[in-house]
Amino acid sequence: xxxxxxxxxxxxxxxxxxxxxxxxxxxxxxxxxxxxxxxxxxxxxxxxxxxxxxxxxxxxxxxxxxxxxxxxxxxxxxxxxxxxxxxxxxxxxxxxxxxxxxxxxxxxxxxxxxxxxxxxxxxxxxxxxxxxxxxxxxxxxxxxxxxxxxxxxxxxxxxxxxxxxxxxxxxxxxxxxxxxxxxxxxxxxxxxxxxxxxxxxxxxxxxxxxxxxxxxxxxxxxxxxxxxxxxxxxxxxxxxxxxxxxxxxxxxxxxxxxxxxxxxxxxxxxxxxxxxxxxxxxxxxxxxxxxxxxxxxxxxxxxxxxxxxxxxxxxxxxxxxxxxxxxxxxxxxxxxxxxxxxxxxxxxxxxxxxxxxxxxxxxxxxxxxxxxxxxxxxxxxxxxxxxxxxxxxxxxxxxxxxxxxxxxxxxxxxxxxxxxxxxxxxxxxxxxxx
Numbered sequence: 413x414x415x416x417x418x419x420x421x422x423x424x425x426x427x428x429x430x431x432x433x434x435x436x437x438x439x440x441x442x443x444x445x446x447x448x449x450x451x452x453x454x455x456x457x458x459x460x461x462x463x464x465x466x467x468x469x470x471x472x473x474x475x476x477x478x479x480x481x482x483x484x485x486x487x488x489x490x491x492x493x494x495x496x497x498x499x500x501x502x503x504x505x506x507x508x509x510x511x512x513x514x515x516x517x518x519x520x521x522x523x524x525x526x527x528x529x530x531x532x533x534x535x536x537x538x539x540x541x542x543x544x545x546x547x548x549x550x551x552x553x554x555x556x557x558x559x560x561x562x563x564x565x566x567x568x569x570x571x572x573x574x575x576x577x578x579x580x581x582x583x584x585x586x587x588x589x590x591x592x593x594x595x596x597x598x599x600x601x602x603x604x605x606x607x608x609x610x611x612x613x614x615x616x617x618x619x620x621x622x623x624x625x626x627x628x629x630x631x632x633x634x635x636x637x638x639x640x641x642x643x644x645x646x647x648x649x650x651x652x653x654x655x656x657x658x659x660x661x662x663x664x665x666x667x668x669x670x671x672x673x674x675x676x677x678x679x680x681x682x683x684x685x686x687x688x689x690x691x692x693x694x695x696x697x698x699x700x701x702x703x704x705x706x707x708x709x710x711x712x713x714x715x716x717x718x719x720x721x722x723x724x725x726x727x728x729x730x731x732x733x734x735x736x737x738x739x740x741x742x743x744x745x746x747x748x749x750x751x752x753x754x755x756x757x758x759x760x761x762x763x764x765x766x767x768x769x770x771x772x773x774x775x776x777x778x779x780x781x782x783x784x785x786x787x788x789x790x791x792x793x794x795x796x797x798x799x800x801x802x803x804x805x806x807x808x809x810x811x812x813x814x815x816x817x818x819x820x821x822x823x824x825x826x827x828x829x830x831x832x833x834x835x836x837x838x839x840x841x842x843x844x845x846x
Contacts, residue, residue, distance in 0.1 A: 420840075421662040422516070423678065425670065428641065431629045431649050432622065433665045434521055441553060444560035447523035451632055453565050456534050463489075463535045466627070468635035470647045474513075475503060475583070475620030476695060476722045476796075478646075478710050484617055487607045489536040491615035499611040500538040501592070502529045504545040504554075504621040505576060505583035508693030509743075509836040511724035513651035514621045516663055518543075518550035521625070522557035526571070528624030531631060533569050536617055541571045543621075544588050546578035580747040584795045585618035598749040599795035620722075622651055642668035646709035646720075655838040656690075656727040657681045668709040675708060676727070685729040688811060690838070692721020694740050695800040697807030698733055717807070726838040734819050735832035737808040738766035743836060744801040748793075755793040758785060759801045766805065769816065770831070772823040779816065783809055 424430040434450075436442055447453070456462050467482040492498030502525055506514040517525055525543070533541050545551050554573050576582050576597045586600040589610040610616025626648065630638055639647040646668035654675065655661045662679050673683050688700040696719035699706075706712050713720050728736060741763040748755045765782045768774040786806035790799055809816060818824045823831075 419660045421660065421679075423662065423664050425649075425664065425666040425678065428649065428665070428667055430665050432517065432521070432524070432625055432651055434524070436520075441519065441556075442521050442523060444523055444557065444562075447521075447527070452523055452527050452628060453530070453561070454628075454631060456531055456631060459489075459535045459537070462531060462627075462631060465630050465635045466535070469630055469638040470635075470645075471623070471626055471630070471638070472646065472710065473620055474622035474626075474650060474723065476508075476692065478720070481619065481623055484607060484619065485532065485535050488615045488617040491608060492536055492538070495614050497539045497614055498536045499614055499616040500529060500533050500536060500541045501574075501588055501611070501616060501618045502526075502541070502543045502621050502624055503583055503585070503588055503618050504543060504547070504550055505578070505588065506547070506722075507578070507580040507583040508695070508722050508724050509580075509839040509841070510655050510690070510726050511653045511693050511722050512661070512663055512840045513653055513723060515547045515550050515841075516651075517621055517625055518545060518547070519553045522553045523561075524625045524628060525621045526554075526557055526561070526566075528621075528627040529571065530566050530569070531627040532617060532619060532624055533566070536615075538569055538617070540611070541566070541569050542574045542592060542611075543571065544574045544576070544583075544592070546576050546582060551575050580744070581749050581795055581797060587795070588618055589616055598751055601794050643707075643709045643711070645711045650720075650723050652708065652723040652725060653840060654679045654725050654727065655840055656731070657685065657729045661840040666708065669712075670708045672703055672706045672708060675725075679727075681727055681729070686727060687731075688728045688733055690726040690728065690736060690740070691724075692719045693724040694743070694837075695719070695721045695796065695803060697800075697803035698728075698737060698811050699807070700733075700811040702811075717810070730826065731832040732770070732824055732826040733808060733812045733815050734766070734824070735770045735827055736837060737804050738763070738770040739832065739834050739837045740804050741766045741801055744797055744804075746835075748797050749795070752793045752798070754789055755798040755801075758789040758792075758798055761785060762801055762805045766808070769819045770823070770827060772819055772821060772827075774820065776820065779809070779820075
């Protein structure tokens with residue numbers, strides 16, 4: 413099952429029936445009638461039974477942190493019973509430039525997301541729900557979907573579309589609740605977290621749209637079927653955006669545990685060309701050719717000091733890893749919220765050293781400072797932006813020491829020939845079909 417646009421490929425792993433991508437032509441948008449014929453918006457057997465299936469499934473969040481969804485659902489439900497109600501947010505603000513899965517789902521399968529939102533609202537006994545987005549095409553698709561649904565499809569829970577300006581930090585869970593509460597789209601210090609105090613001061617579930625899109629499958633087929641693919645610790649399928657390697661981006665639904673080399677083959681990239689990869693969007697940093705020995709699951713990537721994150725992978729072939737890291741750190745410098753001195757100053761300092769290294773103007777003392785910052789700044793911001801920057805800086809030094817050394821005093825051959833430079837490295841927005 414594979415469809416290729418002029419500039420964008422969407423495919424499911426061969427022999428793996430798509431759970432999230434669906435079976436319609438990739439350029440189509442699934443409307444209410446189409447989705448209902450697939451069994452959508454089926455009445456749930458009960459909140460407790462559905463929560464039990466989610467717990468048994470081991471479904472992990474697909475937004476980046478891989479936190480067990482059942483734990484969040486139970487916490488919000490328990491806190492909401494005390495606070496007099498709960499709120500739920502389907503988080504579709506896809507801040508990672510190298511990821512497109514959430515926008516694709518909202519643009520092409522909005523009812524799958526809304527059905528998942530409905531089921532999560534049932535579990536936590538929410539009386540208010542939001543779809544939180546920045547992408548105009550996704551917003552238009554959701555608006556159309558909300559007008560299509562039958563009266564009573566969401567019970568007594570009103571569903572509101574909430575639009576914000578795009579940004580790397582805009583999808584952070586406290587930024588989402590803060591924005592809906594009328595504040596700026598910027599993260600807040602934690603605790604409290606939204607599951608304790610969120611929209612209107614009430615317990616709030618903030619869940620990534622791909623995560624919610626798995627709930628209808630669980631309702632229809634159960635936890636055992638869900639776990640029939642994937643690994644014991646990373647069950648099910650997930651959506652991965654692959655960029656880089658001089659090829660048009662691709663969006664794939666694959667089972668957790670798939671060897672990285674097989675994903676490369678699906679994307680049409682020879683492993684012999686690969687120097688490394690930028691993983692988890694920008695958050696998890698860089699891996700060298702050791703990535704060729706990994707499988708696409710959380711436990712394996714953690715064991716090599718990286719992470720799957722939101723399922724975005726940029727394959728590095730001809731591009732210089734030093735220049736890639738410099739561009740990503742410059743992006744973090746521009747995108748930080750400007751609220752935390754450690755992040756505001758730290759991302760700027762790390763970006764400056766990485767840029768100087770790319771240009772052959774850094775010293776060994778500069779590298780020593782970069783190493784120190786990559787350690788001491790970790791965990792000091794209100795959100796994960798500073799951690800992401802330290803991941804990129806630290807992984808560059810650890811994974812590509814020879815390339816780093818080669819840049820001391822002069823530029824490498826790759827940078828002299830054609831320097832990699834991008835404001836939003838490996839961005840995919842411009843090539844996604846409408």
